[in-house]
Amino acid sequence: MTDTPNRILVVDDEPSITEFVSYALKKEGYNADVVDNGEEAFLLASKNKYDLFILDIMLPGMDGYELCRRLRSKTTSPVLFLSARDTELDKVVGLEIGGDDYLAKPFGVRELIARVRALLRRGTGGDFPGASNSVTVSGITLDEDAHTAVGENGEIDLTPREFELLASLMKSAGKVVSREDLLRDAWGWEYLTETKTVDTHIKRLRDKIAGAGYDPGLVETVRGYGYRFHA
Incomplete structure (x- = not known):
């Protein structure tokens, strides 16, 4: 176990979503970076190590699916999709291209944090900062x-x-x-x-x-x- 907080990249072009998600993550003790497009997200992921990616699907330019495909060539860190598109097909596509979980909008903070904790446990094989429940x-x-x-x-x-x-x-x-x-x-x-x-x-x-x-x-x-x- 490390004393360094987990670092999470949040990618969404809706300011209300990024404000809410980053607030919730930071309150739980995580470090959260926020960007509003796939191109910048991929650039950051190429330069920095992230423990988790939270991606909207409907992004300007490079969408969340394509971003996930590219991330998978760089990292094995888990990917959590956020989307207003809540059909079974959307979920299947997201998981088949390398996503680890899928959370439909709107969502509550506790559900978000529960998914984040589960994915980080899976990625680290154990406990991590912010896991005290x-x-x-x-x-x-x-x-x-x-x-x-x-x-x-x-x-x-x-x-x-x-x-x-x-x-x-x-x-x-x-x-x-x-x-x-x-x-x-x-x-x-x-x-x-x-x-x-x-x-x-x-x-x-x-x-x-x-x-x-x-x-x-x-x-x-x-x-x-x-x-x-x-x-």
């Missing part, structure tokens, strides 16, 4: 693999959205997390303008925390910005 803060243990939050009185019954919000807050315990960042984590890139929905779900999350015997004030409102989970 559980965290314990203020007596609550959150396990992302099991998708559970467990307190002193047993498991806290959370909806998927509530779990994602709690995960985002607990992994940044002691720090303020903006509503926009919470949206990226819990809902995905396509919901970045609907910040008020976060407040509603935070209220429900606090009720669940109180019902488990904890102070709902563990989730503090930072007025005008977002929320903070107290360590």
Whole structure:
């Protein structure tokens, strides 16, 4: 195992996608480079070592399929395709030309990170930076693999959205997390303008925390910005 974070190249011509994906990767401790076309991506891959490639299929100029073919002449690092094209044929083509996985748009941050972790494990044969899947803060243990939050009185019954919000807050315990960042984590890139929905779900999350015997004030409102989970 190395202490150097995995390096990932993200190739997509939609700024909203690259912003979302690079944010999610960096939050998990990975190094992420971003380009918006296949030609520049291949040039970077020829000069640098990447542990994973995340490629859109519909790129200007050289598309993702052709880029994948060329990458396979240079590297065995895994390739994850991102695409709004979600037919079985698209997936088969992507895998047959050398892709390792296929994720359809829109997607959520947890699904993305789960795919990334799986591909990096497969590529390295073991563990890697950013692979810690559980965290314990203020007596609550959150396990992302099991998708559970467990307190002193047993498991806290959370909806998927509530779990994602709690995960985002607990992994940044002691720090303020903006509503926009919470949206990226819990809902995905396509919901970045609907910040008020976060407040509603935070209220429900606090009720669940109180019902488990904890102070709902563990989730503090930072007025005008977002929320903070107290360590």
